[in-house]
Amino acid sequence: xxxxxxxxxxxxxxxxxxxxxxxxxxxxxxxxxxxxxxxxxxxxxxxxxxxxxxxxxxxxxxxxxxxxxxxxxxxxxxxxxxxxxxxxxxxxxxxxxxxxxxxxxxxxxxxxxxxxxxxxxxxxxxxxxxxxxxxxxxxxxxxxxxxxxxxxxxxxxxxxxxxxxxxxxxxxxxxxxxxxxxxxxxxxxxxxxxxxxxxxxxxxxxxxxxxxxxxxxxxxxxxxxxxxxxxxxxxxxxxxxxxxxxxxxxxxxxxxxxxxxxxxxxxxxxxxxxxxxxxxxxxxxxxxxxxxxxxxxxxxxxxxxxxxxxxxxxxxxxxxxxxxxxxxxxxxxxxxxxxxxxxxxxxxxxxxxxxxxxxxxxxxxxxxxxxxx
Numbered sequence: 001x002x003x004x005x006x007x008x009x010x011x012x013x014x015x016x017x018x019x020x021x022x023x024x025x026x027x028x029x030x031x032x033x034x035x036x037x038x039x040x041x042x043x044x045x046x047x048x049x050x051x052x053x054x055x056x057x058x059x060x061x062x063x064x065x066x067x068x069x070x071x072x073x074x075x076x077x078x079x080x081x082x083x084x085x086x087x088x089x090x091x092x093x094x095x096x097x098x099x100x101x102x103x104x105x106x107x108x109x110x111x112x113x114x115x116x117x118x119x120x121x122x123x124x125x126x127x128x129x130x131x132x133x134x135x136x137x138x139x140x141x142x143x144x145x146x147x148x149x150x151x152x153x154x155x156x157x158x159x160x161x162x163x164x165x166x167x168x169x170x171x172x173x174x175x176x177x178x179x180x181x182x183x184x185x186x187x188x189x190x191x192x193x194x195x196x197x198x199x200x201x202x203x204x205x206x207x208x209x210x211x212x213x214x215x216x217x218x219x220x221x222x223x224x225x226x227x228x229x230x231x232x233x234x235x236x237x238x239x240x241x242x243x244x245x246x247x248x249x250x251x252x253x254x255x256x257x258x259x260x261x262x263x264x265x266x267x268x269x270x271x272x273x274x275x276x277x278x279x280x281x282x283x284x285x286x287x288x289x290x291x292x293x294x295x296x297x298x299x300x301x302x303x304x305x306x307x308x309x310x311x312x313x314x315x316x317x318x319x320x321x322x323x324x325x326x327x328x329x330x331x332x333x334x335x336x337x338x339x340x341x342x343x344x345x346x347x348x349x350x351x352x353x354x355x356x357x358x359x360x361x362x363x364x365x366x367x368x369x370x371x372x373x
Contacts, residue, residue, distance in 0.1 A: 001325045002032045004068030006061045007039040010075045012283030014042025014306035015313065017072040017093070020053035022318045027054035031325045034058045034068060043310040065089075070329075072321055074313065075300055076103055087111030088347060090329050092321065094118055094133075096270045097344055097355045098245040099280070099299075104345070104359055111347050113329050117317065119243045119352060120342035127242060128338070129320070131178055132312035134267075136302040138182025138238065141265045142171070142190065144301070145234040148263045148287060148294050155294055156261030158233045161191030168192045172228045174220065174249055174274060175238035176203050179267050183236050188215050195228055225249055230257050237266035237274040243344070244354040245272040252276045252291075260292035270299040334370050343369075 003026060005018045016039050018026075023033045033055045037047055047057045058064050065071065065084035073093035077085065079102075085091060088111065095116040097104045107114050117129035142160075149169065151157035162168035171187040173180045176198035184196045188211070196211075197220035198204055204217040211217070218224055229235055229250060235258070239246050246268035255264075255277050266278040273279070277290045281297040283304055288295050302309035320339060323332045333340040343351050349364040350356040356363035 001069045001328070002034065002067055003070050003072055003321065003325055004034045004058075004064040005036065005039055005072050006064045006081075007036040008042075008074050008303075009061075009078055009080070010300055010303070013075055013300050013303040015074040015303050015310045016040045016043050016045065016306070017074050017314070017317070018321070019043070019045060019310065019314050020049045020055075022314055022321065023050060023053040023055045025318065025322065026325060029322060029326055032056065034064050036061055036064050043306040070321075070324060072317075074303070074310075076100070077107075079106070082106045082110065085110040085112045088113065090115060090324060092117070092317075092324065094270075095344060097352070098243065098358055099270055099272050101359050104350075104355060104361070107345050108348050108350065108361075112345070113343070113347060114345040115324070115329075115339070115342045116243075116344045116352075117342070119344060120320065120338050121242065122338050129313075129316050130240075132316055133302045133309060134178035134240075135182050136305060136309045136312060137267045138179040139186045140301045140305065141179070141183045141236050141238070141267050142186040142234075144286075144296055144298075145171070145236065145263050145265045146190065148265075148296055149234060149261075151261075153287070153294070154261065154289060155263050156233055156259060160187065160234070168214075169233040170231050171195070171234045171236065172232040173197065173236040173238055174225065175240070175268075176200065176207055176217070177238065177240060179240070180236070180238035181207060183238060183267075184211070184215050187234075188212050192234075197224065197228065220249075222249075226254055226257070229254055230259075232258060233262055235262065235264045235275075237264070237268045237278070239268050239274040240271065241354075243352050245358055246274045248274060248276050250275045250277075255293055256291045258291075258293050261294065263294045263296065265296045267301065269297045273297065330370060333366075340366060340370070
């Protein structure tokens with residue numbers, strides 16, 4: 001199989017979908033790997049590094065798409081890439097279709113096989129290709145939140161840790177999954193007062209047992225959210241529904257009750273966001289203000305720390321890339337349930353129910369397109 005890795009074009013996206021070690025393994029398995037020139041520079045990987053691993057360096061995205069049986073990316077295709085994608089071509093990346101009807105309909109039109117990192121699911125319910133980036137994004141949420149709390153950034157001028165005689169900042173985190181827990185650990189380590197909220201009491205019991213003393217767990221409902229965000233200096237949105245739009249937990253009316261200069265970082269923005277007033281922003285223009293509250297909505301946060309996140313991501317994605325390359329898309333999906341769960345759109349048919357229902361599109365069960373079941 002010919003596997004193509006284009007250079008990412010999303011604003012300040014420095015990650016790359018394959019590292020030289022992955023190229024070497026794919027070459028050993030008999031596959032051809034095309035890398036767009038300079039694709040790895042944001043991670044510190046040169047074209048020479050890829051050449052030494054056995055890749056072919058290609059001058060532009062158009063050739064990558066035209067020659068490849070499978071495209072491996074980090075972020076969703078952008079509009080200039082839509083016409084380059086061919087019917088039957090496998091595109092393996094973070095799609096987050098629930099955040100964009102335009103992208104969903106564009107991929108239906110291409111006839112491509114869209115395999116989404118974020119919906120691959122193991123038997124225990126975990127999402128292995130989301131975990132590493134959720135770890136990065138959760139930790140970054142506090143790092144960015146602390147920065148935008150500074151007064152020159154139009155925040156409240158609050159230091160997360162406080163100092164002797166001055167209390168620490170109040171950090172409220174909605175969601176106690178991978179993102180939320182990583183955010184809580186960093187915030188607590190910086191000395192903030194942390195409230196970690198979730199609807200899963202078993203998860204809260206577990207985290208209560210292992211948390212430091214400055215993390216308080218709290219059952220999440222509209223009443224407790226409303227009460228907590230009034231006290232928050234920094235609010236982190238960390239809620240995920242697999243393959244679906246994030247639920248809106250904080251309304252515009254609630255945002256109006258927050259302190260002037262408070263900061264919101266909504267990590268769920270790439271799935272629509274759990275704060276009503278959030279919308280996607282970019283690394284080059286990351287924030288805006290609504291009702292005196294600073295909103296940070298960067299949808300590809302880990303892209304800013306590619307030296308960490310590229311390797312964390314490709315450690316997880318490479319086994320799936322190898323399976324798809326070695327077996328081909330239909331056989332790989334039929335024989336490997338986690339990979340089958342990653343199928344969102346197959347040759348013009350929406351096979352993920354949540355996306356079909358969200359955008360009122362026809363739904364086709366995945367087993368029908370795979371001719372199984």
